Amino acid sequence: MKKTEITLCLLGVLTWMTACKPSEANAPQGAENTPVRDTVLTERIRFCESTYPYRDGLLVANFGTEALDPLNTQGKGYILYFEAGKVDTLLPPQGYLSAPKGMFIRGERFFVCDVNKVVEFRLDSLSLAPREIVLPAEDLFVNDLAAWGDTLYISVTNTGRIYRMGLSDPQASPVLWAQVPGANGMTFGQDGALYVASYPADGTTTPDNVVYRIADVSAPAPEKLFEQAGQYDGIALSADGKMLYVTSWVPSGVFAYDLTAGGELRPLDLGEFQGAADMTLRDSVLYIPDLPASRVVVRRL
Numbered sequence: 399m400k401k402t403e404i405t406l407c408l409l410g411v412l413t414w415m416t417a418c419k420p421s422e423a424n425a426p427q428g429a430e431n432t433p434v435r436d437t438v439l440t441e442r443i444r445f446c447e448s449t450y451p452y453r454d455g456l457l458v459a460n461f462g463t464e465a466l467d468p469l470n471t472q473g474k475g476y477i478l479y480f481e482a483g484k485v486d487t488l489l490p491p492q493g494y495l496s497a498p499k500g501m502f503i504r505g506e507r508f509f510v511c512d513v514n515k516v517v518e519f520r521l522d523s524l525s526l527a528p529r530e531i532v533l534p535a536e537d538l539f540v541n542d543l544a545a546w547g548d549t550l551y552i553s554v555t556n557t558g559r560i561y562r563m564g565l566s567d568p569q570a571s572p573v574l575w576a577q578v579p580g581a582n583g584m585t586f587g588q589d590g591a592l593y594v595a596s597y598p599a600d601g602t603t604t605p606d607n608v609v610y611r612i613a614d615v616s617a618p619a620p621e622k623l624f625e626q627a628g629q630y631d632g633i634a635l636s637a638d639g640k641m642l643y644v645t646s647w648v649p650s651g652v653f654a655y656d657l658t659a660g661g662e663l664r665p666l667d668l669g670e671f672q673g674a675a676d677m678t679l680r681d682s683v684l685y686i687p688d689l690p691a692s693r694v695v696v697r698r699l
């Protein structure tokens with residue numbers, strides 16, 4: 399599929415979702431329908447795909463563009479830092495980022511997924527030009543990052559590829575490691591199993607769009623965790639490793655899955671989302687970016 403076709407497909411889904419969903423302002427206000435009150439971050443946010451814990455606060459990655467285009471190359475992307483009710487700019491728009499997505503920090507190394515590449519900044523010298531780790535041309539939806547030991551894993555949604563790259567060698571290059579349909583959000587369990595959320599880049603959900611578990615990174619064999627298909631994006635595990643949380647665009651919302659008991663996904667009562675993306679779970683608090691709505695919903699579990 400060509401880049402423009404993928405863009406149009408994704409934006410078609412976004413337009414459809416926006417058109418079909420009641421806005422919050424129009425939602426029924428009866429007592430039984432009163433939405434649960436959460437903290438909602440909006441200040442200086444413009445199309446936020448991703449959140450990441452940093453120091454005592456939260457990083458939020460923004461496209462900064464006029465229109466929502468996850469494959470744009472306008473160079474208006476920027477990273478905000480929220481802490482204790484205040485917002486600062488960690489990385490201003492300087493042309494290095496266009497549609498920043500999944501982030502990862504190891505020491506002073508700060509990695510950000512961006513369209514066809516991973517951009518690596520240094521936290522101790524953020525004004526320096528970053529290193530660009532460019533993936534093959536067909537890998538357009540470079541999406542998320544997760545590490546186990548000294549190995550960084552990089553997901554690509556449209557090709558379903560997961561690359562791995564050594565962190566001990568600062569000049570290492572990504573090597574193809576595994577294939578998971580629609581590979582989007584990733585997180586590691588304490589036992590070293592990798593969980594991968596699947597999102598259909600062409601907008602058409604198939605039975606393959608579930609959450610996968612890769613039990614052994616030394617011999618990757620992705621297995622479906624459950625059968626309930628969706629358009630899954632963000633993924634996180636509870637501190638005790640027993641509960642898995644995923645965001646989904648269609649059906650819309652945030653869902654919990656009990657890894658011990660199995661069974662069905664359970665929707666969390668968080669109100670309406672236009673597109674819940676790369677969330678963070680930290681100290682029993684979920685930070686859920688609503689990408690098209692340019693807001694981050696904060697909910698204590």
Ligand SMILES: [Ca+2]
Pocket residue numbers: 447499500541542582583631632675676
């Ligand atoms: Ca994502």
